[in-house]
Amino acid sequence: MSLGHATPATGELSTARRAVQPVRRHQLFHQPSRTAFWIWGSAVMAALGIVWFGVTALEFANPYFLPSPGAVWTAGYEMASTGQLWADTSESMRRIVIGFLISTALALPIGLLMGSVGRFEAALEPFIDFVRYMPAVAFVPLTIVWFGVDEGQKYSIIFIGTFFQQALMIMDNVKRTPLDYVRVGETLGLGTTKLLRRIVLPSSGPAIWDTLRISFGWAWTWLVVAELVAARDGLGQRIVVSQRYFDTDRIFFLIGLIGVIGLVLDQLFKIAGRALFRWSSTERG
Amino acid sequence: MSAVRIVNVTKTYTTRSGRTQALSPINVSFRPDEFTAILGTSGCGKSTLLHIVAGLEQPSTGHIEVNGTAVSGPGRDRGMVFQNYTLFPWLTVQQNVEFALRDLPMSRRKRHDQAREYLGLVGMEAFAAAHPSELSGGMRQRVAIARALSYQPRVLLMDEPFGALDAQTRQGMQMLLTRVWEEHRMSVLFVTHDIEEAVCLSDRVIVMSRRPGAIKADLAIDIPRPRGIDTLTSAELNGYKAELLQLIREEADDAQTAASAKRAG
Numbered sequence: 315m316s317l318g319h320a321t322p323a324t325g326e327l328s329t330a331r332r333a334v335q336p337v338r339r340h341q342l343f344h345q346p347s348r349t350a351f352w353i354w355g356s357a358v359m360a361a362l363g364i365v366w367f368g369v370t371a372l373e374f375a376n377p378y379f380l381p382s383p384g385a386v387w388t389a390g391y392e393m394a395s396t397g398q399l400w401a402d403t404s405e406s407m408r409r410i411v412i413g414f415l416i417s418t419a420l421a422l423p424i425g426l427l428m429g430s431v432g433r434f435e436a437a438l439e440p441f442i443d444f445v446r447y448m449p450a451v452a453f454v455p456l457t458i459v460w461f462g463v464d465e466g467q468k469y470s471i472i473f474i475g476t477f478f479q480q481a482l483m484i485m486d487n488v489k490r491t492p493l494d495y496v497r498v499g500e501t502l503g504l505g506t507t508k509l510l511r512r513i514v515l516p517s518s519g520p521a522i523w524d525t526l527r528i529s530f531g532w533a534w535t536w537l538v539v540a541e542l543v544a545a546r547d548g549l550g551q552r553i554v555v556s557q558r559y560f561d562t563d564r565i566f567f568l569i570g571l572i573g574v575i576g577l578v579l580d581q582l583f584k585i586a587g588r589a590l591f592r593w594s595s596t597e598r599g
Numbered sequence: 600m601s602a603v604r605i606v607n608v609t610k611t612y613t614t615r616s617g618r619t620q621a622l623s624p625i626n627v628s629f630r631p632d633e634f635t636a637i638l639g640t641s642g643c644g645k646s647t648l649l650h651i652v653a654g655l656e657q658p659s660t661g662h663i664e665v666n667g668t669a670v671s672g673p674g675r676d677r678g679m680v681f682q683n684y685t686l687f688p689w690l691t692v693q694q695n696v697e698f699a700l701r702d703l704p705m706s707r708r709k710r711h712d713q714a715r716e717y718l719g720l721v722g723m724e725a726f727a728a729a730h731p732s733e734l735s736g737g738m739r740q741r742v743a744i745a746r747a748l749s750y751q752p753r754v755l756l757m758d759e760p761f762g763a764l765d766a767q768t769r770q771g772m773q774m775l776l777t778r779v780w781e782e783h784r785m786s787v788l789f790v791t792h793d794i795e796e797a798v799c800l801s802d803r804v805i806v807m808s809r810r811p812g813a814i815k816a817d818l819a820i821d822i823p824r825p826r827g828i829d830t831l832t833s834a835e836l837n838g839y840k841a842e843l844l845q846l847i848r849e850e851a852d853d854a855q856t857a858a859s860a861k862r863a864g
Contacts, residue, residue, distance in 0.1 A: 494685045501679040593689045
């Protein structure tokens with residue numbers, strides 16, 4: 315009887331011992347929890363902030379090169395109180411929205427056709443790929459010759475920097491439409507236009523939205539580039555003016571502001587995308 | 600008149616390595632109230648044949664007639680259920696069925712009701728508001744069947760529709776399809792490589808030989824209807840299974856002999 319009891323007990327013991335042994339697992343591709351994500355993210359940001367504060371407070375660096383956080387904040391406050399900051403920001407926002415819309419309005423139909431109609435891809439892909447590798451910055455002098463320093467020049471730089479990437483990425487998004495979805499439409503007797511509008515476009519909608527979100531981020535870069543070179547106002551132009559007067563603290567503030575605006579807009583894009591394409595997140599999950 | 604007639608249809612593919620004949624001349628017709636299974640090993644061209652009937656692929660020679668009229672492309676006279684899940688994930692179950700009814704001359708109300716009616720036929724009306732991602736594979740295929748039937752095609756084409764389902768679900772789907780078909784008889788062409796499935800569903804089984812696909816046997820299945828779960832274990836079914844198994848095995852053996860001959864040569 316006692317023997318009968320002893321055997322399972324030994325079994326349990328050995329199982330327990332095995333369980334305590336640490337299992338060496340690799341650290342790759344583990345999704346951190348939301349809390350862990352925020353803790354790590356804020357910790358790094360805070361650490362960098364403290365280093366910045368420390369370096370400037372201890373006067374390790376010439377304030378012309380590296381102004382203190384306080385100086386940067388005061389510079390921003392000054393610009394805001396004269397209303398100039400708001401004017402520059404709204405001017406830049408207007409430009410990027412218009413430039414981005416022009417680019418998207420063209421890239422959307424062209425990318426859609428390139429992704430779904432072989433002849434369009436054959437005709438346009440080589441050209442677009444070619445232009446895509448020409449740096450948009452290199453077009454700045456040309457755009458000034460063509461459009462002067464007017465609004466048209468800003469839009470054209472945003473367009474050159476954004477459109478070609480967008481068209482290719484949207485083409486790729488569209489190509490991922492499952493062939494069987496299209497076949498279902500075919501068996502219902504749908505023609506090209508209806509297949510595109512009712513099946514291809516909604517099916518690739520979430521991916522296209524992501525493309526727009528990413529390319530909007532790039533459009534910011536091109537806007538600031540255009541404003542740095544030639545403009546009367548806008549955040550980019552304000553950076554150039556500040557450089558002329560050695561207002562490094564203002565430059566710091568303006569660069570930071572551009573980053574914050576970009577981050578906020580990116581989040582808005584994400585939220586809107588989740589609302590627009592609720593089916594897509596459940597599909598993946 | 601036959602619901603579908605396949606006249607002298609062949610299919611040849613041109614690939615980088617040369618020309619492959621997928622289908623040798625095929626001539627066969629299907630009655631309007633006949634459930635036919637097209638049975639064959641993988642790569643015999645049975646799906647290609649079904650795609651040609653659907654109008655999704657063009658035959659190299661020959662043509663297809665539906666209800667006595669030659670057809671050159673897809674159309675609403677034929678409904679299709681695919682092997683892969685093809686419900687649109689951005690639409691609800693109800694909207695997926697209604698999608699097939701758009702462009703038809705009917706009021707919004709009628710479209711809604713007709714879609715709901717066919718969802719009821721496959722027992723899915725309770726899930727009308729769900730999205731496909733919330734459904735199991737079997738449920739998705741049930742909705743796909745409702746979608747293909749909703750616009751009342753002359754012929755229902757099914758391309759291994761239960762191929763991706765587990766055995767239990769598969770059996771349930773076979774019973775469901777049998778019940779629906781016995782209530783609303785119509786011409787069905789059902790492609791499968793599963794002998795038991797072919798026998799238990801059909802009035803007629805067409806066995807295809809391996810590439811280039813041709814009709815090797817055309818067998819009437821005389822199992823009385825209505826059929827039910829007992830049909831699966833009946834002596835009649837087993838008799839037909841044995842016969843078809845023999846035919847299919849010959850094909851598989853031929854394939855092996857050919858492969859080893861090729862290796863030796």
